[in-house]
Amino acid sequence: xxxxxxxxxxxxxxxxxxxxxxxxxxxxxxxxxxxxxxxxxxxxxxxxxxxxxxxxxxxxxxxxxxxxxxxxxxxxxxxxxxxxxxxxxxxxxxxxxxxxxxxxxxxxxxxxxxxxxxxxxxxxxxxxxxxxxxxxxxxxxxxxxxxxxxxxxxxxxxxxxxxxxxxxxxxxxxxxxxxxxxxxxxxxxxxxxxxxxxxxxxxxxxxxxxxxxxxxxxxxxxxxxxxxxxxxxxxxxxxxxxxxxxxxxxxxxxxxxxxxxxxxxxxxxxxxxxxxxxxxxxxxxxxxxxxxxxxxxxxxxxxxxxxxxxxxxxxxxxxxxxx
Numbered sequence: 001x002x003x004x005x006x007x008x009x010x011x012x013x014x015x016x017x018x019x020x021x022x023x024x025x026x027x028x029x030x031x032x033x034x035x036x037x038x039x040x041x042x043x044x045x046x047x048x049x050x051x052x053x054x055x056x057x058x059x060x061x062x063x064x065x066x067x068x069x070x071x072x073x074x075x076x077x078x079x080x081x082x083x084x085x086x087x088x089x090x091x092x093x094x095x096x097x098x099x100x101x102x103x104x105x106x107x108x109x110x111x112x113x114x115x116x117x118x119x120x121x122x123x124x125x126x127x128x129x130x131x132x133x134x135x136x137x138x139x140x141x142x143x144x145x146x147x148x149x150x151x152x153x154x155x156x157x158x159x160x161x162x163x164x165x166x167x168x169x170x171x172x173x174x175x176x177x178x179x180x181x182x183x184x185x186x187x188x189x190x191x192x193x194x195x196x197x198x199x200x201x202x203x204x205x206x207x208x209x210x211x212x213x214x215x216x217x218x219x220x221x222x223x224x225x226x227x228x229x230x231x232x233x234x235x236x237x238x239x240x241x242x243x244x245x246x247x248x249x250x251x252x253x254x255x256x257x258x259x260x261x262x263x264x265x266x267x268x269x270x271x272x273x274x275x276x277x278x279x280x281x282x283x284x285x286x287x288x289x290x291x292x293x294x295x296x297x298x299x300x301x302x303x304x305x306x307x308x309x310x311x312x313x314x315x316x317x318x319x320x321x322x323x
Contacts, residue, residue: 005041008023008027015061017055018056019056045132045217064115065239069243070087073244078251081253082109084107092119093130094137102205110141111246113136135238140207153261156265157264158194159268161252166182174189178274179317186273187227214236272294276291278290279292280323281317282318
């Protein structure tokens with residue numbers, strides 16, 4: 001019989017010491033098999049403490065995702081909309097996995113979470129650092145009629161939903177950065193990546209990908225190439241956070257054809273991290289500096305340049321404070 005890293009972590013996740021012998025007995029394998037799996041934990045950026053005569057432990061423990069806990073934590077209206085929820089171990093990315101599922105069975109209303117991503121990414125091909133068992137990596141699939149037009153402003157509306165979920169759990173100082181970042185104290189807490197497949201003017205499916213920093217290990221923090229924040233100081237359960245996000249996100253996606261971005265626009269602008277500030281917009285062809293004046297009804301960024309208003313949509317566009 002073999003043992004997986006996840007099975008080992010289900011035991012070590014309590015944060016207590018476990019001897020090699022006790023681990024082998026609990027998992028019905030030899031101590032050699034246990035040692036082989038223990039040696040893999042450093043590659044997953046999991047801190048493992050070893051004390052002679054006491055055994056091994058993960059300081060502070062490690063909470064693994066549980067589909068049962070997440071579904072039990074959903075609000076009733078959201079639970080009725082979820083068709084499937086799958087918790088994966090180590091994959092390339094939840095968005096990539098969702099795309100593959102689309103090719104198999106459609107996957108409308110399906111949510112996919114992972115403990116670890118080896119190829120997590122944000123907009124414009126940026127790498128999303130994805131340590132094992134520490135953050136939330138979530139993708140949700142929804143089908144629409146009417147093509148890309150009905151999805152205008154969706155990434156901003158999803159940002160509002162994520163902010164609502166996190167704020168409801170007691171976290172303050174959450175703002176939003178156009179077009180798809182969630183900030184805490186001005187530093188990146190999470191990101192949103194939308195990918196569309198199907199007919200751009202007919203039946204299409206959107207994959208809503210969300211990455212949220214919950215408890216970033218110190219050993220991997222130095223690899224993140226921008227100011228960041230997590231929720232470690234709040235001690236929140238990853239399962240609780242995942243359920244809270246899905247509880248906001250599922251009704252949003254279900255109603256979006258009818259409502260569009262309109263009911264989310266004022267709230268988004270109320271928490272716009274850069275409204276009224278001088279910012280720089282960069283596209284593959286140009287760089288424009290102006291004052292951020294909120295967003296249009298379709299989610300486009302409104303920038304005042306030399307007294308004139310200009311509008312920028314998403315895609316290969318980035319925003320940053322002006323130098």
